[in-house]
Amino acid sequence: MTRATLAGIGVAFAAAPLGCFVVWRRMAYFGDATAHAAILGVALSLTFEMSIFPGTLAVALIMALTVTRLAGRGYAMDTLLGVLAHSALAFGLVAVSFLSGIRIDLMAYLFGDILAVSRIDLLVIWGGAALVVALILWRWSALLTSTLNEELAYASGLDPRREQLILTVSLAITVAVAIKVVGVLLIAALLIIPAAAARGLARTPEAMALIAAFIGAVSAVAGLQGAYIFDTPAGPSIVCVAAILFAALNLVSWRSTSRS
Amino acid sequence: MSLISVTGLSVAYGAHTVLRNVDLSLDAGEIVTIVGPNGSGKTSLLRAIIGATPPAAGQINRAAGLKVGYVPQRLHIDQTLPITVERFMSLTHRVPRATCAAALAAADVPDLLKRQMSRLSGGQFQRVLLARALINTPDVLLLDEATQGLDQPGSAAFYRQIEAVRNNTGCAVLMISHDLHVVMSASDRVICLNGHVCCEGTPAVVASAPEYRALFGAGTGGALALYRHDHDHDHDHHHEAAE
DSSP states (O other), rough: OHHHHHHHHHHHHHHHHHHHHHHHHTHHHEEEEEEHHHHHHHHHHHTTTTOHHHHHHHHHHHHHHHHHHHTSSSOOOOHHHHHHHHHHHHHHHHHHOOOOSOOOOOHHHHOOOGOOOOOHHHHHHHHHHHHHHHHHHHHHHHEEEEEEOHHHHHHOOOHHHHOOOOOHHHHHHHHHHTTTTTTTGGGGHHHHHHHHHHTOOOOHHHHHHHHHHHHHHHHHHHHHHHHHHHTOOHHHHHHHHHHHHHHHHHHEEEEEEEEO | OOSEEEEEEEEEEEEEEEEEEEEEEEEEEEEEEEEEETSSSHHHHHHHHHHOOOOOOEEEEEEEOOEEEESSSOOOTTOOOOHHHHHHSSSOOOOOOOHHHHHHHHOTTTOOOTSSSGGOOHHHHHHHHHHHHHTTSSSSEEEESTTOOOHHHHHHHHHHHHHHHHHHOOOEEEEOOOOOOHTTTTTTEEEEEEEEEEEEEEEHHHHHHHHHHHHHHHHHHHHHHHHTTOOOOOOHHHHHOOO
């Protein structure tokens, strides 16, 4: 249980600042697509009998880079993501069905199995989260400038394409470490919901990222407690808490703006 | 030596060439305006100068250590991104609050430090963009249709401010504009672009050039004369420097 909580908090910390960029850049679908592709990574990892982290990371990275490459070549971004995400998911599911002999619990990868987190998993999660947070802190100002305006970034001597790449890679790492915690289907939720919930409370981008991290961590802790008490699945419970916080915070800020 | 010199620049998107063999130079303290119809390659030229579009041919040289202030054509800040004016001013370089406040006051938009960028009016927004571009005392100010969304008095005031900035700081200005008659009177040199440089020179020379009239008609020539009339402060020396 302690391990599960720590795992959840680790993922929340990495997902929060990244989630803010996903929201600001309207890349919500992008998180989904990368996550769906991860199922293919799971299948491949199992086929080659290796640990699932490197496999999902590799496929998530390939997916993310492909999308970045193809963007702006005649298809709208959402179309492209729709094609790639669902194809990757379908190929992944088909690939899994070929795996004879091993009985795998697909549900564990679709919805996560945070209670089965091992000591090594925990190390991977915190290592990956630390890497993502470090990357984003390092590039924060450049990422923010590129998000606001591409030309402004170029004129300041930055390369927005490189910043996009950093975001894409961070996203792939986050997906790969989070798969065990919330599963493929709910990773995007952990990226977007805390960031969206933090929006109304924040006046600066930095504040939004910090508040999102706090909301994410609270969701992880409360979700796991809830899952333990009510005997509900852990990953979805975390997302439910985040969603309730989102609704509550929106209600509060809506009431305070309508009164003033 | 020129701050920015462009020689033989061509820009192409795939097989489609939008700019062909463009030469341009910008010297210290001068205001150069690029005019041209839609699709004439104005924005491509500016994008090439800031390094956002690689040239298909030709060269772009910047003076060593050149500081560039850039005011984008349109800056859309997503509703989901909270950012105060103060934070926006420190976007690329951290700036002390006092400097920030002074820059805003100079741009005629004081007391906005704590406001959200998304709550500003169009005119305030453009002035904040200009203040941000000027905060690191650039050698060159680049503006891409910076008065979009401003009404005519608003954009006239904006250009007067840019002229004041040049007069006070000696910063060179390169701008793209579609406000032909308003902007030209403030310029030392006008470059008329239509895939290539059609004609260039002082506003008066360009306005009477047959190439310019062919693109924009003779109507704006009259407007230019009218406008110049109420803006006849003396910057003749700049004209000379430009020629």
